[in-house]
Amino acid sequence: MKHTKQWVALGCAVLLIIITGLCCFFVGKEYEAAQNREEQELNVLLNRSELEGLGDIEGKIYVTGHKSPDSDTVCSSIAYAALLQKLGYDATPVVIGDVNKETALILKKAGVETPAMMNDASGLNFVLVDHSNYSQSADGIEKANIISIIDHHNDGSVQTGNQLVYDARPLGSTATIIWIRYRNYGVELDKQTAFLLVGAILSDTGNFQSATTTTADREAVKALCDLAEISDTDALYRDMYKESISYEGMSDEEIFYSDYKEYETAGKKYSIGCISVYDENDAKDMSERMKKIVPTAATASGMDMAFAQINIFHDGISRTFIVPSDDTAADVIRSAFPDVTFDGVSFNFNPGMSRKQVLVPAIIHVLEGRSE
Ligand SMILES: [Mn+2]
Incomplete structure (x- = not known):
C-alpha cells in the first residue's frame, strides 16, 4: 500500500515535469516565432526606408527596360511598377519599342496589357530595369531624372547627380531581382505579376539552360509557379519558344x-x-x-x-x-x-x-x- 502511494507520487512528479517541459517548449517556440516576426518586420522597414526620398518627387515615376524590348525587360518593368504602386507611389510601366511575339504571348497568358510606348523621356522621373546604358535607353533619357536602376548586366554609362537605388546582381534575369525586392519590401505578389516574372525568368535563362542561371532564378520560379498556378514550366517555355520563332502573318x-x-x-x-x-x-x-x-x-x-x-x-x-x-x-x-x-x-x-x-x-x- 505504502509502495503504491510512492509510485503514484513519483508518477505525478514525472507527469508534472513533462507538462512543464512541454509548456516551456511551446512558449519558447512562440517567443522565437514572435522574435522572427519582429526581425522580419524590422528588415522590411529598413529595406523600405530607401524609398522614403521618393515621397518628395514631383510627377509620375516611369519604369522602362531597354530598346528592342525582350520578355525580361517588359515583364520586369510591369512588375516593378506594380511593386511601387503597392507601396503607394504613382508608377507606370512603359516600353521603348514594339514587344516581340514571345513577350506578347506571356502578356496574353498572364492577362496583362502591353505597356504604353514612351517616345521622349526628357524631364521625367525614371526607374531603369534590365539596362544602365544611355544608348539602350529611351530617347531623351540624358535629360531625365533617374531614381533607380535594377539590372543584371555590367554597370553602363548612365550617371545620376542624385542618390539612387542601384540594385545590380549577377543573376539570370532582372525578374529574379524584382522577386527578391518584393520579398525585401514585404509585398505580396498577385497571380498576374507572378506569371509575368516566371515567363521572364524562363526566357532570359533559356529554361535554366543558360550558363548565367543561378540558384535564385530556380528558387524564384519554384515560389512563383504556385502563385501563378503554372504546373508545367517546360510546356510554358516550349510555347514561348515556338512563338518566338513563329513567322505567322509574314510573306x-x-x-x-x-x-x-x-x-x-x-x-x-x-x-x-x-x-x-x-x-x-x-x-x-x-x-x-x-x-x-x-x-x-x-x-x-x-x-x-x-x-x-x-x-x-x-x-x-x-x-x-x-x-x-x-x-x-x-x-x-x-x-x-x-x-x-x-x-x-x-x-x-x-x-x-x-x-x-x-x-x-x-x-x-x-x-x-x-x-x-
Ligand atoms: Mn534581362
Missing part, C-alpha cells in the same frame, strides 16, 4: 529578309537569310517555301547567289538546312562540305551550324579558291 520574302546579311568575296556577291524553325517537318515546309523565292530574291537584290539557312536550335537539337538559289550556289556548298547530302531542295546538316562561324568562312574559302 515568304519577309521571312527570308527577317535575319538577312549580304557579303562579297573575290568579286562575288552573295546573301544568306537565317530562319529558325521548331522541328524537321517545319524545316521541310520552310525549305519548299524558300526554294520558290530565294532565286528571285538573289536577282532582285543584285546578288550572284543567295542561300536560305534554316536552323533547328533548341533542347539540345542542332540541325541546319541550306536552300541554294541555283546550281552555282549549290556547287559552292558541295565544294565547301563534300560529304553533305542534298535532297533536291536543301542540303541537310546534322549537327547544324552557325552562319557567322561556319557557313560564311566556308563559302569564303571556296570563293577565294583556296585548296589547303
Whole structure:
C-alpha cells in the first residue's frame, strides 16, 4: 500500500515535469516565432526606408527596360511598377519599342496589357530595369531624372547627380531581382505579376539552360509557379519558344529578309537569310517555301547567289538546312562540305551550324579558291 502511494507520487512528479517541459517548449517556440516576426518586420522597414526620398518627387515615376524590348525587360518593368504602386507611389510601366511575339504571348497568358510606348523621356522621373546604358535607353533619357536602376548586366554609362537605388546582381534575369525586392519590401505578389516574372525568368535563362542561371532564378520560379498556378514550366517555355520563332502573318520574302546579311568575296556577291524553325517537318515546309523565292530574291537584290539557312536550335537539337538559289550556289556548298547530302531542295546538316562561324568562312574559302 505504502509502495503504491510512492509510485503514484513519483508518477505525478514525472507527469508534472513533462507538462512543464512541454509548456516551456511551446512558449519558447512562440517567443522565437514572435522574435522572427519582429526581425522580419524590422528588415522590411529598413529595406523600405530607401524609398522614403521618393515621397518628395514631383510627377509620375516611369519604369522602362531597354530598346528592342525582350520578355525580361517588359515583364520586369510591369512588375516593378506594380511593386511601387503597392507601396503607394504613382508608377507606370512603359516600353521603348514594339514587344516581340514571345513577350506578347506571356502578356496574353498572364492577362496583362502591353505597356504604353514612351517616345521622349526628357524631364521625367525614371526607374531603369534590365539596362544602365544611355544608348539602350529611351530617347531623351540624358535629360531625365533617374531614381533607380535594377539590372543584371555590367554597370553602363548612365550617371545620376542624385542618390539612387542601384540594385545590380549577377543573376539570370532582372525578374529574379524584382522577386527578391518584393520579398525585401514585404509585398505580396498577385497571380498576374507572378506569371509575368516566371515567363521572364524562363526566357532570359533559356529554361535554366543558360550558363548565367543561378540558384535564385530556380528558387524564384519554384515560389512563383504556385502563385501563378503554372504546373508545367517546360510546356510554358516550349510555347514561348515556338512563338518566338513563329513567322505567322509574314510573306515568304519577309521571312527570308527577317535575319538577312549580304557579303562579297573575290568579286562575288552573295546573301544568306537565317530562319529558325521548331522541328524537321517545319524545316521541310520552310525549305519548299524558300526554294520558290530565294532565286528571285538573289536577282532582285543584285546578288550572284543567295542561300536560305534554316536552323533547328533548341533542347539540345542542332540541325541546319541550306536552300541554294541555283546550281552555282549549290556547287559552292558541295565544294565547301563534300560529304553533305542534298535532297533536291536543301542540303541537310546534322549537327547544324552557325552562319557567322561556319557557313560564311566556308563559302569564303571556296570563293577565294583556296585548296589547303
Ligand atoms: Mn534581362
